[in-house]
Amino acid sequence: MTAATQTRMLHDKIVMERTYNTSPARVFAAWESVEARLRWSIPFPEAGAAYDQAEFRVGGLDIMRCGLKSDMRFLAHVRYLEIINDARIVMAESIAEDGKIRAASLITVELEPAGKETKQTVTMQVSAIDGADMLDGYRVGWTAALDNIAKEF
Amino acid sequence: MQAAALDRTFQALSDPTRRAMVQRLSRGPASVSELAKPLSISLPAVMQHLQVLEASGIVRTAKVGRVRTCSVEPKMLSLAERWIAERRANWERKLDRLGDYLDATAGENDNDEKDRSK
Numbered sequence: 001m002t003a004a005t006q007t008r009m010l011h012d013k014i015v016m017e018r019t020y021n022t023s024p025a026r027v028f029a030a031w032e033s034v035e036a037r038l039r040w041s042i043p044f045p046e047a048g049a050a051y052d053q054a055e056f057r058v059g060g061l062d063i064m065r066c067g068l069k070s071d072m073r074f075l076a077h078v079r080y081l082e083i084i085n086d087a088r089i090v091m092a093e094s095i096a097e098d099g100k101i102r103a104a105s106l107i108t109v110e111l112e113p114a115g116k117e118t119k120q121t122v123t124m125q126v127s128a129i130d131g132a133d134m135l136d137g138y139r140v141g142w143t144a145a146l147d148n149i150a151k152e153f
Numbered sequence: 154m155q156a157a158a159l160d161r162t163f164q165a166l167s168d169p170t171r172r173a174m175v176q177r178l179s180r181g182p183a184s185v186s187e188l189a190k191p192l193s194i195s196l197p198a199v200m201q202h203l204q205v206l207e208a209s210g211i212v213r214t215a216k217v218g219r220v221r222t223c224s225v226e227p228k229m230l231s232l233a234e235r236w237i238a239e240r241r242a243n244w245e246r247k248l249d250r251l252g253d254y255l256d257a258t259a260g261e262n263d264n265d266e267k268d269r270s271k
Contacts, residue, residue, distance in 0.1 A: 010233035014240075014241050014244070018248050018249075018251070020252050026258075026259075027251075040254035041247045041251075043208065043246040043247050043250070044204050044243075044246065068164060103240075122248060124240075124244065126240065128237050
């Protein structure tokens with residue numbers, strides 16, 4: 001079997017909007033600063049992230065490990081493609097696990113002033129890679145896991 | 154990858170409160186306040202637990218009007234589908250946290266902002 005028959009790609013576009021009660025400059029600064037990012041971008045208490053490299057400039061590359069605090073198994077590379085101060089950030093991100101790429105995304109952050117507030121639109125065009133063989137194993141594992149959990153109730 | 158996905162599942166279900174929530178939802182969908190009631194914990198704490206369950210793909214939530222309804226994810230998602238669902242849930246959470254961060258640091262960055270406004 002070739003690699004192409006073992007895996008398939010799944011493509012999706014995720015658009016997320018938020019309005020923040022502050023200026024575009026402060027929202028932009030929160031994306032620009034690594035210290036700020038480490039404060040807000042940990043999605044839940046058990047999650048962790050650490051930067052090996054951070055270069056917030058056009059053509060610059062961030063290298064970051066993330067995952068659970070106890071197991072930061074994902075390696076993210078983020079290349080900055082376009083940066084317009086206080087208005088727009090375009091990034092190409094790849095995420096690998098165990099040395100294999102899992103997903104590649106184009107992430108665009110757009111900031112617009114709205115009175116005293118800032119409207120932020122984050123658009124994520126993501127291509128994720130499925131491993132067909134792993135998928136079957138995963139399904140079996142998942143069913144087994146749920147059976148085991150049911151026993152706990 | 155399979156091991157990682159299972160790790161996240163077990164991590165999500167390692168907590169007795171979260172297991173109680175999944176147990177309740179296995180009987181049918183419920184609103185966040187319905188979920189919170191028998192647990193005698195705060196609504197924000199319930200929301201945090203829900204986010205972990207949602208990020209691990211076990212539970213799905215949908216907001217209709219002002220009510221967020223939670224249900225056990227019935228579909229067996231493929232790895233990539235789950236990956237994307239997880240990412241979406243994590244990013245929604247991150248962007249909310251960005252709002253909290255901006256509120257919490259309002260004032261302390263005023264000078265920076267003036268410095269770089271030109």
